[in-house]
Amino acid sequence: MPEMVVETSKAIAIAVKLCKPKVIPLYPITPQTHIVENLAEMINNGELKAELIHAESEHSACSALLGAQAAGVRTFSATSSQGLALMFEILPIISGNRMPSVMAVANRALSAPINIWNDHSDAVSARDQGWIQFYVESAQEAIDATIQSYKICEDHDVLLPGMVCLDGFTLSHVYERTYVPEQHEVDEFLPEYKPVTKLDPSEPLTIGPIAFPNSYMEFKKMQNDAMLAAIDKIKKVHNEFAKKFGRSYGDGLIELYRMDDAEYALLGMGTLVSTARDVVDNLREKGIKAGLIKLRCLRPFPKEELRKATAKLKGLAVIDRHISVGYEGPLFTDVKSALFGNDIKIINFIAGLGGRDITRKHLESAFMDLKDGKNGRWLL
């Protein structure tokens, strides 16, 4: 397994190449562009046999993703922020038609004011559209989650699309040491794509019909059942991956750090978790029983896993990199609902919007507020 120092965007492109998608529709948007630029280079240099589609908008890129997947091939695309917002209309059409496309989202704030830097408002806003969502912390995890996503999404009991979400700039443009799997290892892990339904004149079928009130709900129920079934598939695929490649991220859904005897813990997604690990270590040195929960998978939501992980906690601080304007952090809402009935104090911190740094100081203060019984707030 070759070791290399690589920009995370390129790491994703390498992982995608190893998964051999056939069609890659793209549209440029910062900070996602390095991913598709790297793929374009691989294709034009003959290293990857795939077709690029230079779409004239993200809406069309996402639509081409649907078309290519429906024609029976593995696909990939990438986007950010307004790009994902423009794709929004097609996201539930891809998931509703049970097309297992995989897309990278280099997370970036939504306008206005226009801002190209990181937060989670783009992908979290798309949370309810039937895509499995992973939030990764490192270049290595970006590679691993991309390869895992194809296997999970294409499982015939799942058949749902997936997003690999990575913090824009903070991760997408960062160079890290990574281990890149060999092609034969990925080939052994990820079987060739075999579509369940496809557009084929020898077996004509209608994809995307109109469903009346007497059948629409059944479609949605089946989709939700598949998403819930994906919880076990994610764990299973993650374990297989760990066995083969020697790397793991908790159980594949959540990753725990110093949680065994923790009394208070932080919970978050993406790169802020790396800073939080350091904060937990510092607090431990001061004799505070601190812990950390990294939420790796936002949909499907790992409710039972979270309940188990927090069973002995006195307090939990949820760090949201997004605000549901008019209420609170959406992650906070999800966590509270999952832990309903448990005797635990849960507070919410809104942090890192539009690329604002999340420092050790921020997270330490959040932690101390939690311990001191204070309420959550914005970490400005």
Next chain:
Amino acid sequence: MIRGFPEEEYFVSGHRACAGCGSAIAMRHVTKAAGKDTIVVQATGCMEVVSTPYPETAWRLPYIHGAFENNAAIASGIERALKTLGKKYNILVLGGDGATFDIGFGALSGAIERGHNFLYVCNDNDAYMNTGIQRSGATPRYAHTTTSPAGKVIPGKMEWKKPLPFIIAAHRAPYVATASIHDIPDLYAKVRKGLSIEGPCYLQICSPCVPGWGYDSAKTIEIAKLAVETGAYPLYEIENGILKITHHLKERKPIEAYLKMQARFKHLSAEQIKEIQATVDAEWNHLLELEKKQCRFY
């Protein structure tokens, strides 16, 4: 059945289109002309809604519907996927005038610029009929629609129809044509030509709409014929940028005959009819000139 044309049906009976629907006639014959090795990509609209009420389908061809404005983009994905699989089928991209002239125009323009191999067929019925007869970029001047009502101050739609075939031709599309559901042999020939030519081809079909235009449902063919014979809907081809009129009119019928048959134009004054006639005359003369001079669209 028309003598000499295939018996196979690919857009079959049982769909929920209105009696006398011009677009349904277009769907039936376009798919017959395309044949069985065809993948259909359809935009949201009447023809999609009436043909795919789950669990039924009127399509005997592989068919996909995604959204309203993205049929050309979905087709782009299909075309490239088939290329990687080493398969070659006809790709028939279908949309109404709302999907084609307005909301899906960007996606269509992008797909033509990229040069995907497909035939885009617009069943043009001059308005958003599926949502209840609203004005589109294809609606002719003075037509009454529910969002351009013939009022006391504003007499219907005030703008002229968007010259979409010319705009598509200017993209360097190798083949652009107009057709009408009253002339099926001509329609067949144009569909086959569009499918046989490599690259993005465009066909726009005059498809009268009974409730939208306001006429007796027995008169659909008659009205489509009149649209052509008055010059309201001229039939032509633009091959490699050069225009050729495919239905020459030695004597054009007065536009009034066409307008008077339709409730959407019943409010027109003599003055307004005169204005429409003058515009039809000017546009027809423009076509003759384009044909004569053989000037390229790009």
